[in-house]
Amino acid sequence: MSAEPIVRISNLHKWFGMLHVLKDVSLEVAPREVVCLIGRSGSGKSTLLRCINFLEDPSSGSIEVDGVKVNLDEKGQERRRLIHEVRLKTGMVFQEFNLFPHKTVLENVIEAPIIVKGMDKQKAITLAEENLDNVGLLFKKDEYPMRLSGGQKQRVAIARALTMEPRVMLFDEPTSALDPELIGEVLNVMKNLAKEGTTMIVVTHEMGFAKEVADRVIVMADGELIEDAKPQDLFNRPKDPRTKALIDRYRSDGDSEQTENVRLK
Amino acid sequence: MDTPQQTIVDGNQSMGATLVIFQRRQRLIHNVKVGLVWATLIALLVGGLMMIRLQPSYMVDHYQIILQGAGATIGVSLASVAIATILALLGSVARLSSSAIAQGISGFYVSVIRGTPLLIQIYVIYLGLPQIGIQLIGWGYPNLGKIFIMDAIPAGILALSLNYGAYMTEIFRAGLQSIGYGQREAAIALGMTNWQVMRRIILPQAIRIIIPDVGNQFIAMQKDSALVSVMGVWEITYLATRYAKKDSKYMEMFIVAAAAYWILTIISTYFQNRLEKRMAQAYER
Numbered sequence: 001m002s003a004e005p006i007v008r009i010s011n012l013h014k015w016f017g018m019l020h021v022l023k024d025v026s027l028e029v030a031p032r033e034v035v036c037l038i039g040r041s042g043s044g045k046s047t048l049l050r051c052i053n054f055l056e057d058p059s060s061g062s063i064e065v066d067g068v069k070v071n072l073d074e075k076g077q078e079r080r081r082l083i084h085e086v087r088l089k090t091g092m093v094f095q096e097f098n099l100f101p102h103k104t105v106l107e108n109v110i111e112a113p114i115i116v117k118g119m120d121k122q123k124a125i126t127l128a129e130e131n132l133d134n135v136g137l138l139f140k141k142d143e144y145p146m147r148l149s150g151g152q153k154q155r156v157a158i159a160r161a162l163t164m165e166p167r168v169m170l171f172d173e174p175t176s177a178l179d180p181e182l183i184g185e186v187l188n189v190m191k192n193l194a195k196e197g198t199t200m201i202v203v204t205h206e207m208g209f210a211k212e213v214a215d216r217v218i219v220m221a222d223g224e225l226i227e228d229a230k231p232q233d234l235f236n237r238p239k240d241p242r243t244k245a246l247i248d249r250y251r252s253d254g255d256s257e258q259t260e261n262v263r264l265k
Numbered sequence: 266m267d268t269p270q271q272t273i274v275d276g277n278q279s280m281g282a283t284l285v286i287f288q289r290r291q292r293l294i295h296n297v298k299v300g301l302v303w304a305t306l307i308a309l310l311v312g313g314l315m316m317i318r319l320q321p322s323y324m325v326d327h328y329q330i331i332l333q334g335a336g337a338t339i340g341v342s343l344a345s346v347a348i349a350t351i352l353a354l355l356g357s358v359a360r361l362s363s364s365a366i367a368q369g370i371s372g373f374y375v376s377v378i379r380g381t382p383l384l385i386q387i388y389v390i391y392l393g394l395p396q397i398g399i400q401l402i403g404w405g406y407p408n409l410g411k412i413f414i415m416d417a418i419p420a421g422i423l424a425l426s427l428n429y430g431a432y433m434t435e436i437f438r439a440g441l442q443s444i445g446y447g448q449r450e451a452a453i454a455l456g457m458t459n460w461q462v463m464r465r466i467i468l469p470q471a472i473r474i475i476i477p478d479v480g481n482q483f484i485a486m487q488k489d490s491a492l493v494s495v496m497g498v499w500e501i502t503y504l505a506t507r508y509a510k511k512d513s514k515y516m517e518m519f520i521v522a523a524a525a526y527w528i529l530t531i532i533s534t535y536f537q538n539r540l541e542k543r544m545a546q547a548y549e550r
Contacts, residue, residue, distance in 0.1 A: 087453070098445075
């Protein structure tokens with residue numbers, strides 16, 4: 001963890017109208033680190049994640065990804081260029097998958113490498129097939145997303161993000177829209193990514209995954225980071241009473257890992 | 266567990282088959298009834314027309330004249346719907362853009378066109394614009410001036426295109442907005458520019474929703490194109506009016522003209538239904 005951080009969020013604020021959803025958040029993530037962001041709905045964890053690749057425009061503060069620093073007083077052309085660079089360095093997986101329904105699985109995956117990065121089509125296909133194979137869905141490459149299950153869609157979405165060869169992967173509640181029996185296959189793909197050393201920031205309600213895979217778990221409440229610790233410390237000896245309440249609620253809902261109850265709402 | 270289920274399934278299947286046959290027969294009977302109602306209505310219409318001493322022989326002798334006009338009607342409609350589609354595309358993208366100038370122009374265009382009658386728009390373009398043209402020629406810009414003095418057919422196409430373009434702008438806007446925001450976010454997160462998102466992700470999906478509506482607009486336009494007859498374009502309505510006046514055979518000629526439009530609409534509707542079915546099958550293979 002002594003390496004230069006690959007993601008550095010400094011003094012970030014975000015207002016939605018009159019609502020102050022991120023309050024002076026600072027966070028550093030080291031290369032190859034897996035960070036899970038947990039917290040109740042409305043705690044600001046998704047907003048924080050979406051600020052990293054500027055799907056939400058932060059109100060003030062700065063964001064730096066792999067040496068590209070976007071200062072929020074910057075305006076115009078230069079700012080757009082920097083945001084574009086940050087987006088190339090980050091891959092995002094959404095709760096609702098957001099596959100392109102008018103394109104086949106393979107077309108979904110090769111689209112951005114070809115039109116955004118100008119990658120040679122053949123090279124894009126090779127890379128895409130490799131990534132689809134890694135998520136176990138190469139045999140579905142010519143299907144349309146409509147014909148896939150939720151878990152399969154999410155695995156394709158992961159392959160799509162990976163094919164852009166990002167430095168950091170952002171996951172925004174990747175299993176929250178899935179039927180309980182389909183959660184496992186997505187989490188397994190994510191575990192493999194973590195094992196391969198992918199830098200990951202994961203907003204999740206899956207406590208089992210956080211405990212098992214994360215290097216650090218960060219708890220958010222009311223737009224602030226209230227606790228930041230190794231999973232075994234956080235789950236066994238929570239310092240903040242709000243963290244304790246969050247974990248207790250998860251425990252009281254039962255310990256079986258892949259049931260609906262596990263996901264705190 | 267297997268055996269009883271099997272027999273139940275079999276029982277259901279034979280029962281299902283009887284039901285399907287029964288339902289098919291019901292549907293057939295229903296359709297025949299509807300057909301009979303149509304036949305009766307047509308018979309009543311024809312009977313009523315006979316009572317006013319119509320001259321069917323005149324209609325038979327002159328129906329080719331009307332058919333000569335069908336070409337112009339179809340041609341003007343096709344050209345206009347094509348140009349209107351381009352205008353609507355530009356108009357809707359402008360409406361949804363973040364640029365104040367684009368939004369302003371698009372909003373103004375839709376408001377003016379939807380707020381005025383098509384007939385007035387035709388008059389303005391055909392009879393009003395030449396006044397500007399003559400003025401410009403007078404000021405010493407003959408080439409610029411000539412642009413404002415249009416023949417009847419280009420003027421008609423321009424008027425219909427502008428008019429339908431405005432209405433279709435709203436259709437296109439709704440189509441574009443129907444594509445979920447998540448599509449846009451996913452594409453942006455992958456690094457696409459706004460233009461790439463529109464061209465590669467949003468438009469292709471929206472087009473599938475919009476195309477059946479464009480078919481509808483085309484069908485409506487075939488009839489609205491009758492208005493260009495006021496400029497003397499030799500289309501169905503103009504030819505019908507001309508002969509009706511010359512020989513005082515109003516009912517005869519207008520019935521033939523009405524029938525021609527009706528048949529055109531029936532043909533267009535058939536193609537539109539096929540198109541709609543194809544669009545409904547999108548993404549399925």
